[in-house]
Amino acid sequence: MAFFRTDLNGLSDERLMELVVRGDERAFGALYDRYRRKLLTYFHRMLWQDRERAQDFMQDLFAKIAQRPESYDPARPFSTWLYSVANNMCKNEYRREEVRRTAAPRLKAETDHVQAIHGDGVDRANFRERLDVELDKLDPDHKATFVMRYHEDLAIKEIAVAFGCSEGTVKSRLFYTLKKLAARLKEFDPKALHQTQAPLSGRSDDGTT
Amino acid sequence: MERREHYDPEDIEQLLMERSYDELLEEERAYVLRHLSGREEYEAMRKLLDHVQRSEPEPDLLDADPSVRAHVMQVFRDQRKPQWRVWLNSVGALLMPEDASAMWRPALALAGLAAVITTGVWLFRSGDKAPDQLADLQKVEQAEPNKPIAPIGNEPSVDAPAPTTKNELAAQHEQLQNTVNDAQGTLLEERRESPATGSAMEEVDDVVVASAEPAADEEVVYARKDVAASADRMRNADTVQFEDAVKFTQAAPTATNSGYVNNWSLANADGTVARQTAVAKEKKMEERRAKAGSDRERASSRSLAEDPMAIALLSAAW
Helix, strand or coil: CHHHCCCHHHCCHHHHHHHHHCCCHHHHHHHHHHHHHHHHHHHHHHCCCCHHHHHHHHHHHHHHHHHCHHHCCCCCCHHHHHHHHHHHHHHHHHHHHHHHHHHCCCCCCHHHCCCCCCCCCCCHHHHHHHHHHHHHCCCHHHHHHHHHHHCCCCCHHHHHHHHCCCHHHHHHHHHHHHHHHHHHCCCCCHHHHHHHCCCCCCCCCCCCC | CCCCCCCCHHHHHHHHHHCCHHHCCHHHHHHHHHHCCCHHHHHHHHHHHHHHHHCCCCCCCCCCCHHHHHHHHHHHHHHCCCHHHHHHHHHHHHHCCCCHHHHHHHHHHHHHHHHHHHHHHHHHHHHCHHHHCCCCCCCCCCCCCCCCCCCCCCCCCCCCCCCCCHHHHHHHHHHHHHHHHHHHHHHHHHHHHCHHHCCCCCCCCCCCCCCCCHHHHHHHHHHHHHHHHHHHHHHCHHHCCHHHHHHCCCCCCCCCHHHHHCCCCCCCCCCHHHHHHHHHHHHHHHHHHHHHHHHHHHHHHHHHHHCHHHHHHHHHHC
8 A cells, every 4th residue: 555655745735734634644644744843843932931831732733723624725825824823822822821820920030031141152042041031021913923933934924924914014023023122132242243244044035044 | 236215114124134234235224224223223133133043942852742643643533533433333332331230211211112102003003994994895784664673473572561361362452453454444445546556455364465555565464463473372371370460460551563663552552543644644645646646747748848750840830
């Protein structure tokens, strides 16, 4: 039987999703393998760097796809649709978290995470942690836009489709998010950037580097 | 590379990715300065972007457990399971319950219900059997209207006590003889008045009942049989026990079948009813004769109207 099996790795996401709608279990497995890390990273960033929670959310997302694959609109790119679903799940989690915090305020002092990182060198791990803390303080839409754009490498057009807004709105959100984060993380030494002289990746509007 | 003259704030991202502040053109720098405070802010944002792109988490740290994959694949399989298998599973669970001891009450109730329904259907079908069959023509024996049901002859009537003494029997015989005479007289008069029904009359004793008056002749026959029976009883009267006969001296007068036919009772035993009956029969016979005459007239007129000669004559005259 393996002789007749097609190579699913060469198929596009949309084609795989068509096979999933027809009940192809292998296609579903291939889609899972393609997106499991991306989605886990996305949920990890969006959900306060909680790995267990991110894993639960990813599992729920794929379970939803398994139960209702026909809810996918073939006219839309699969990745865009997938991130829009993930973003909606995160928004719901934000609301639930808000209720939880109102009921039982966290005793954990967030200032512990906002410890200033002094020194000339840039510790990537520390920066990542600090960035996540600052992202959590942002508006959910701005945070999700930032994560999709700079962590998940989605194009502005795809983000616009995922959010159901215009591309200008996405660009504006990115600009003000960058400006705000730059102001909050200004203790990082700009000279390091000049010393490295590493050119920024020329990311085009469609997300390619 | 051709540059646009007009920039929107959101387009600064493109500049941040591509160029440092020193590399910006004059118009680009002017545009950046309209939205940012200056070089420091521009460079801070550019540095942030660089750090973000370099600070990707370690791939090994963020990978899902294999159990997650197994779980979602199982969900997919369960969702794609054929529905008829689910249906069969439910039937199997119903037929072979895990806790069979807890099912005896509903099983008993269902069995009782089935028994009641079966009995009801059986009763309904058994009571409704005749309409399901084809119509069957059956010959029904009908008792002759003028014929007495009880046997005539030596056997006494069941309804009335039979006469026991000789005197009673003699009186009864005399009354029956009178009745027969009256009936014969009536019949003779009727036949004399209606010659069409028969020309020769025979003696009453040997009367042969004519077909024109069956009812009257039958009465005569029955009356004669009553008389014969009465005579037999007189001959056998000696054998009747005297003590038994005394017990019935106060009993009602004897009623025979012929007496019932002629409406004969103690009140009209003197022959009044018989005479009235004869008068009524005479009236009835007159009506029949009148009806027969009108029928003959109608038959003659019909034959004239249907006669082709008469019709031809009338048409020729016309």
